Amino acid sequence: QKEVEQDPGPLSVPEGAIVSLNCTYSNSAFQYFMWYRQYSRKGPELLMYTYSSGNKEDGRFTAQVDKSSKYISLFIRDSQPSDSATYLCAMKAPGGYQKVTFGTGTKLQVIP
């Protein structure tokens, strides 16, 4: 079993829809959770960064962490064609040099 599981998609939604992206994990030591967006042939861009459980909102993006279920989510409201990209979840345990574990990424397509 992989440490981090993420549905690769692709996920196609109409413009304006609410998108839900999810990851599950098995390592209970993970405390820091991140979401990255990666456009084709570009490096990943940090979208959200959260510590421990709870919600964090930034514009149209909301990140949720449920440590009891080992489940994290990224919600995108009012999705736009420009949101079409691959979304990678990432997580790490405490400690400055702890390695980050990435999900395989979910490819999202927002159709105009």
Add this chain to the structure above:
Amino acid sequence: GAVVSQHPSWVICKSGTSVKIECRSLDFQATTMFWYRQFPKQSLMLMATSNEGSKATYEQGVEKDKFLINHASLTLSTLTVTSAHPEDSSFYICSAASGGEPQHFGDGTRLSIL
């Protein structure tokens, strides 16, 4: 936000050539830099972690004599692919982090070996 610059963005060269890729943190001091390799439709594969002024730590299965990493300053790390062969063709991405903060990525280098 934090900016990481990676150069070149694309390189094509003949088999047997050595290729150097640069990674710079432009607006922060990176105590740690990471080098990844990404195959099409796959996630990031960590190759090595480097801390400024010390030797890089390579992941299992990554040849350190093949992939030379230098982290000479808090803003610059280089990856040299020595005697590159077609199987080394890939998308190489660097990232940089300060302390325990999240990593910020460069835009990657597409390496094609003929």
